[in-house]
Amino acid sequence: xxxxxxxxxxxxxxxxRVPFHWTTLLExxxxxxxxxxxxxxHIYAWQGLGVILYQLFTDQLSANPLQAxxxxxxxxxxxxxxxxxxxxxxxxITGWREPLKRSRTLGLYAVMIAFLHVLIFLDLDNGxxxxxxxxxxxxxxxxxxxxxxxxMLLPLAMTSFDIWKVRLGRRWKHLHRIVYVIAPIVxxxxxxxxxxxxxxxxxxxxxxxEYATAVLILLILRLPFIRRFFTALRGR
Numbered sequence: 001x002x003x004x005x006x007x008x009x010x011x012x013x014x015x016x017r018v019p020f021h022w023t024t025l026l027e028x029x030x031x032x033x034x035x036x037x038x039x040x041x042h043i044y045a046w047q048g049l050g051v052i053l054y055q056l057f058t059d060q061l062s063a064n065p066l067q068a069x070x071x072x073x074x075x076x077x078x079x080x081x082x083x084x085x086x087x088x089x090x091x092x093i094t095g096w097r098e099p100l101k102r103s104r105t106l107g108l109y110a111v112m113i114a115f116l117h118v119l120i121f122l123d124l125d126n127g128x129x130x131x132x133x134x135x136x137x138x139x140x141x142x143x144x145x146x147x148x149x150x151x152m153l154l155p156l157a158m159t160s161f162d163i164w165k166v167r168l169g170r171r172w173k174h175l176h177r178i179v180y181v182i183a184p185i186v187x188x189x190x191x192x193x194x195x196x197x198x199x200x201x202x203x204x205x206x207x208x209x210e211y212a213t214a215v216l217i218l219l220i221l222r223l224p225f226i227r228r229f230f231t232a233l234r235g236r
Contacts, residue, residue, distance in 0.1 A: 037098055038105070045109040048076040049116075066120060071193075073117040074146075075207075078186055080110035082214055085183055089221035093230045104160050107179070111157040118150055142192035149185040152178055180219060187212045 052072045055061050061068035084106035087099035121143075156176055158164075165172045191208035220226060 035098065037102055041102055041105055041109070045080060045106075045113075048079075049073075049113065052076070070117055070120045073113050073120065074190065074193075077110050077113035077117055078190060078211060080106050080113060081179075081183060081186060082211065082218070084110060085179065085215065085218045089218055092221070092227045093234075095234050108157060108160060111153050114150055114153060118147070142189050145185050145189040145192065149182050149189060152182050152185075156182075180222070183215045183219075184212075187215055 052061075052069055056065055056069055059065070061072075084103045087103035087106065090099045091097055156179060159168065159172065159175060168175065187208060190211065191205060194204045194208060
């Protein structure tokens with residue numbers, strides 16, 4: 001039986017036989033093979049990619065569709081990365097433990113979209129001309145930061161599965177803490193790539209500053225004394 005069929009059978013409420021009750025609906029949702037949060041994550045990740053592709057094929061991106069698609073995918077990957085960073089603080093503040101289980105999914109989606117972002121730049125934008133690519137990298141710092149962040153993300157994606165947790169032991173957690181460095185680098189990559197001056201607060205820097213603020217807040221919320229504060233607050 002397909003997942004869609006199971007979803008329809010569980011959700012379907014026979015209005016002609018019994019009156020509708022929210023408790024009945026919630027009980028049916030609990031029996032689904034996935035949680036609402038899982039469903040929301042998958043829908044959000046794929047709809048972002050789907051919208052970009054739809055706008056590409058319907059000529060709704062811009063006069064330079066490759067550049068627009070590359071930029072949109074970069075922002076989508078950054079958003080997914082920020083959401084993965086938010087999972088632990090949300091769990092610490094609310095006591096809701098499920099986000100801790102979904103951080104990996106968000107991170108893997110971020111790496112997947114980032115890979116497409118890089119692929120568009122290397123293949124479609126530069127035609128895999130490595131001489132031209134090397135020259136472009138030397139001339140533009142934001143590309144250096146972007147490639148550095150992407151290369152740092154790859155080992156995290158490859159070791160994100162449970163078997164690597166067992167193999168690496170304590171080193172697994174230390175390795176994955178690199179994401180605290182990667183996120184600011186990605187934000188810096190984005191800030192330097194827009195038309196503006198992030199250091200002098202000029203130009204189109206509003207969105208990069210919003211991402212920078214979000215990352216800063218999420219990193220602060222991960223500090224041990226902040227985490228203990230919210231744990232004690234929940235206990236009251």
